[in-house]
Amino acid sequence: xxxxxxxxxxxxxxxxxxxxxxxxxxxxxxxxxxxxxxxxxxxxxxxxxxxxxxxxxxxxxxxxxxxxxxxxxxxxxxxxxxxxxxxxxxxxxxxxxxxxxxxxxxxxxxxxxxxxxxxxxxxxxxxxxxxxxxxxxxxxxxxxxxxxxxxxxxxxx
Amino acid sequence: xxxxxxxxxxxxxxxxxxxxxxxxxxxxxxxxxxxxxxxxxxxxxxxxxxxxxxxxxxxxxxxxxxxxxxxxxxxxxxxxxxxxxxxxxxxxxxxxxxxxxxxxxxxxxxxxxxxxxxxxxxxxxxxxxxxxxxxxxxxxxxxxxxxxxxxxxxxxxxxxxxxxxxxxxxxxxxxxxxxxxxxxxxxxxxxxxxxxxxxxxxxxxxxxxxxxxxxxxxxxxxxxxxxxxxxxxxxxxxxxxxxxxxxxxxxxxxxxxxxxxxxxxxxxxxxxxxxxxxxxxxxxxxxxxxxxxxxxxxxxxxxxxxxxxxxxxxxxxxxxxxxxxxxxxxxxxxxxxxxxxxxxxxxxxxxxxxxxxxxxxxxxxxxxxxxxxxxxxxxxxxxxxxxxxxxxxxxxxxxxxxxxxxxxxxxxxxxxxxxxxxxxxxxxxxxxxxxxxxxxxxxxxxxxxxxxxxxxxxxxxxxxxxxxxxxxxxxxxxxxxxxxxxxxxxxxxxxxxxxxxxxxxxxxxxxxxxxxxxxxxxxxxxxxxxxxxxxxxxx
Numbered sequence: 001x002x003x004x005x006x007x008x009x010x011x012x013x014x015x016x017x018x019x020x021x022x023x024x025x026x027x028x029x030x031x032x033x034x035x036x037x038x039x040x041x042x043x044x045x046x047x048x049x050x051x052x053x054x055x056x057x058x059x060x061x062x063x064x065x066x067x068x069x070x071x072x073x074x075x076x077x078x079x080x081x082x083x084x085x086x087x088x089x090x091x092x093x094x095x096x097x098x099x100x101x102x103x104x105x106x107x108x109x110x111x112x113x114x115x116x117x118x119x120x121x122x123x124x125x126x127x128x129x130x131x132x133x134x135x136x137x138x139x140x141x142x143x144x145x146x147x148x149x150x151x152x153x154x155x156x157x
Numbered sequence: 158x159x160x161x162x163x164x165x166x167x168x169x170x171x172x173x174x175x176x177x178x179x180x181x182x183x184x185x186x187x188x189x190x191x192x193x194x195x196x197x198x199x200x201x202x203x204x205x206x207x208x209x210x211x212x213x214x215x216x217x218x219x220x221x222x223x224x225x226x227x228x229x230x231x232x233x234x235x236x237x238x239x240x241x242x243x244x245x246x247x248x249x250x251x252x253x254x255x256x257x258x259x260x261x262x263x264x265x266x267x268x269x270x271x272x273x274x275x276x277x278x279x280x281x282x283x284x285x286x287x288x289x290x291x292x293x294x295x296x297x298x299x300x301x302x303x304x305x306x307x308x309x310x311x312x313x314x315x316x317x318x319x320x321x322x323x324x325x326x327x328x329x330x331x332x333x334x335x336x337x338x339x340x341x342x343x344x345x346x347x348x349x350x351x352x353x354x355x356x357x358x359x360x361x362x363x364x365x366x367x368x369x370x371x372x373x374x375x376x377x378x379x380x381x382x383x384x385x386x387x388x389x390x391x392x393x394x395x396x397x398x399x400x401x402x403x404x405x406x407x408x409x410x411x412x413x414x415x416x417x418x419x420x421x422x423x424x425x426x427x428x429x430x431x432x433x434x435x436x437x438x439x440x441x442x443x444x445x446x447x448x449x450x451x452x453x454x455x456x457x458x459x460x461x462x463x464x465x466x467x468x469x470x471x472x473x474x475x476x477x478x479x480x481x482x483x484x485x486x487x488x489x490x491x492x493x494x495x496x497x498x499x500x501x502x503x504x505x506x507x508x509x510x511x512x513x514x515x516x517x518x519x520x521x522x523x524x525x526x527x528x529x530x531x532x533x534x535x536x537x538x539x540x541x542x543x544x545x546x547x548x549x550x551x552x553x554x555x556x557x558x559x560x561x562x563x564x565x566x567x568x569x570x571x572x573x574x575x576x577x578x579x580x581x582x583x584x585x586x587x588x589x590x591x592x593x594x595x596x597x598x599x600x601x602x603x604x605x606x607x608x609x610x611x612x613x614x615x616x617x618x619x620x621x622x623x624x625x626x627x628x629x630x631x632x633x634x635x636x637x638x639x640x641x642x643x644x645x646x647x648x649x650x651x652x653x654x655x656x657x658x659x660x661x662x663x664x665x666x667x668x669x670x671x672x673x674x675x676x677x678x679x680x681x682x683x684x685x686x687x688x689x690x691x692x693x694x695x696x
Contacts, residue, residue: 026463031405031444065465065622066446068405085368085562085598086524088612122447124406125370126189127522127596128227128530139193 009047011036016051023052030063039073067122075110075117077136077155081148084123086130095131095148096120102149115156158425160433162311165302172303181216181261182236183207186291188223188374189409190230190531195251196220199231202254207261216261219300222378224291226278227531234291235260245272277547278529283510283518286494287534290378295413298420301381307426309500310385313392314434317500322393323349326496328504330516335361335452335489336564336593338515338582347476348484349394356396357480358387361457361489362403362410365449366565367616369596371520372490374532376403376410379494380417384427384440386493389500391438394486399440400461405447414442449566449620453668454479454487456622467622468668489594491520511537515581525562525598526553535580542576545599556601560684564593566613566620567673569680570606589680591673606685607692610678611639617674628671631662635678642692649693656682 015032019025029052033044040063049059063069081087081096096107099118103111110117126132129141133148135155143151159165185191185200197220204218224232229247235257236243246267249257259265272279284290293300301307313322327342348356360383364372376383387399403411418440421427429437443461451457451466458480460466479485495517499507508516515537521544524530528550535544541561545551552558560570569590571578578584582592600609618632638655641647647655659675659682666672682689 022463024461024463027446027460028444028463030446062446062463062465066448068445068447083367085565085596085612088367089525089598089600089604089609121406122365122449123367123369124189125364125373125404126193127368127370127524127598128190128230129193130524132193139189141190141193 008036012044012048013051016048021052023054026052026054026059026062027066030059030069034069039070041071072110074119075114077116078119078134079116079152079155080119080121080124080134080137081107082124082126082130082132082134083120084125084127084130086127087123087132090130091145092131094145095133095143098145098149099152102152116152159307159311160425162308162315162432165307165311168299169303169305172299176217178214179217180238182238183216183218183257183261184221184224184234184236184291185218186222186224186230186232186234187220188227188377189370190227191224191232192409194230196231199233199249199251199254202251203233203257206254206258210258210262212258212261219294220296221292222290222295223287223374223532225282225287225532226272226529228529229272232291233257243274245274246270247272277543278533278550281539281543281548282534283536284534285498285518286375286382286491286520287378287532288498289382290374290532293379295378295380296416298381298417298424301379305501306381306497307385309497310388310392310426311432313389313500314432314436319349319393319395322389322500325500325504326393329495329499329507330504330511330514331492331495331499331507332515332582333488334491334495334519334594336567336591338592341488341492344476344486344488345390345394348396348486351477351484353484355398355481355483356394357483357485358391358394358396358399359458359461359480359485359487360387360399360401360493361452361487362401362407362414363445363451363457364404364407364490364594365452365620366594366596368524368562368565368598369522369594371522371532371595373404373407373410375490375494375520376407377413380410380413381421382494382497383414383490384417384421386496387440388427388431388438389496390486390488390493392436396486397437397439399438400480401440401442402445402451402457402461403442405444411442411444418442448622449616450622450668450670453670456668457487458485465622467624468670470667491595512579512581514583519580519592519595521595521597523549523597523599526556526601526604527551527599528553537581538579540577540579541571544580544597545576549599552599552601554601556603558599559602559604560600560606560609562598562600562609562677563596564591564676565596566616567591567669567676568593569676570600570609570684571680572684589676589683591676605643606681606688607639607643610681611636611643613677614639614674617670621670621674625667625671627662627665628667628674631658631666631671632674634658635662635675639678642689645692645694647693652689652693655689
């Protein structure tokens with residue numbers, strides 16, 4: 001793959017340049033890369049390592065340490081179930097369970113046809129709407145079990 | 158460019174002048190709860206309608222940060238500038254736009270959606286950190302200045318020496334609002350005394366606690382207040398560079414902070430020679446990566462440097478060797494938000510509120526099985542009962558209360574019998590919980606305390622950075638043990654093992670994450686022991 005031909009790498013380069021090619025730009029660069037590409041591929045990690053003159057192992061180590069970064073692309077649609085305490089005591093675990101059963105995947109995975117990813121978040125900080133699910137990044141709160149599945153069905157239709 | 162206090166006050170006056178003809182304001186809450194119910198569209202619709210009716214000179218429509226009572230989302234308030242009267246409406250929908258505009262024309266009252274301002278939810282609160290939340294437009298620096306913003310900073314730069322600021326903060330008795338409760342003035346003094354050419358100020362906006370959203374609300378509603386607090390801290394301690402470390406799951410907060418920093422730079426409030434005083438200070442936002450352990454000071458600092466967020470042994474403390482090995486001050490969002498009011502009104506004013514050892518106010522995120530969910534700011538020393546039953550309106554569906562969880566995964570569960578304890582750092586610690594950053598989750602009789610304990614332990618296990626064995630292995634073993642209790646398959650010896658292991662993990666972990674991880678288990682054993690005994694299978 002010709003990295004230079006892909007404009008998206010320019011976005012990552014821009015972030016690195018803004019922080020003067022300093023090694024501390026690593027996490028910021030990973031954020032920009034994930035935002036631009038949707039996930040962090042091996043090529044992306046190598047690109048960042050090269051530009052920051054860091055070993056690939058370090059870049060990989062940091063990317064896998066933090067929960068926010070993902071090394072695989074998400075499905076076409078996403079349902080992110082908030083697993084904060086307020087959501088948990090209002091049944092977020094049951095929502096996840098139900099979604100897992102419905103799609104035959106575990107939280108964090110994507111269906112084989114790439115249609116939907118069922119994910120969980122630490123806490124999205126909208127606790128008064130508990131339990132809350134982000135459907136394609138749109139937060140919908142105060143969900144009942146039925147509604148939570150119904151919304152997914154609407155999403156993938 | 159604003160170069161002196163005089164110019165700042167003139168700037169505020171100019172803003173007020175420009176709004177002279179507008180006697181009213183419609184403030185639409187665009188906090189997270191309201192936004193998810195469509196507050197943005199509502200605001201747009203209102204603006205269009207007000208303009209169509211030629212009322213836009215008389216009444217401005219603006220988006221404001223979290224209004225507090227999230228269970229009544231979407232909230233819109235009508236403010237009459239002449240009478241200084243605010244009326245708040247809750248549960249507003251798109252089809253209420255005509256009625257809202259009707260209020261300006263005195264043609265409708267929207268009586269059924271009016272919030273009773275005499276309710277304890279409103280009367281028992283004391284707002285300092287949240288004074289501007291729900292009032293000013295966070296995207297507009299002029300609005301912040303018109304509401305008294307940056308006066309503290311400019312007064313300090315013109316009239317106070319750095320040690321005067323530290324002294325005021327010490328007199329105020331302010332303790333770190335991130336949860337540790339370390340005296341803020343003392344922390345600042347230590348760093349101020351260290352000789353170094355380079356010092357850093359760091360604001361922790363990562364808010365790792367699940368079940369808490371105070372910092373999110375402050376960053377989104379009043380970003381300039383954090384900038385002002387950090388600048389005052391930098392001046393007091395001799396630093397010229399600061400970082401705000403914000404959770405990546407809070408995109409709106411990141412946007413608001415970046416915008417506020419840019420506006421402050423454009424007005425000469427950040428940068429070189431602020432207020433012609435020879436004081437330089439600039440700020441940057443850095444995104445977190447989603448690791449609870451980054452709430453630990455040494456881990457957060459190494460994360461800003463671009464590494465895995467793993468903590469290290471202390472000493473050396475951050476005050477001597479923090480970011481890039483330089484002296485560093487780390488405080489959380491709420492701590493910095495308290496600084497400008499303290500400098501403006503004096504340390505004595507602040508210490509007159511709250512209790513002797515926990516002064517001032519604290520912001521709590523009230524959630525769980527409670528009627529009024531949302532953000533509240535109360536004087537320290539208020540009882541849990543007042544907080545839950547008066548301000549919170551009691552348990553949902555009037556069910557019996559079982560426990561209150563405070564302090565997140567590092568905290569504990571307080572049973573119903575202890576409802577009359579005071580909410581302050583020391584009282585909460587005495588009963589086996591902590592203040593934490595201020596998440597307060599109410600649980601009714603249907604909550605299973607074993608499951609709650611396991612939930613937190615599983616969280617700590619997932620979030621353990623893996624550096625030290627007691628935490629890495631201990632939290633895994635504790636989770637497995639708790640699992641046995643939940644499934645009612647534990648043996649009698651498991652109960653002893655559980656208690657012993659809690660002590661080991663607590664005593665021997667490297668950092669606060671491991672040291673506090675057993676707290677939810679220990680507190681539930683203390684107050685709900687019979688649930689553990691029920692989890693033991695009969696031989």
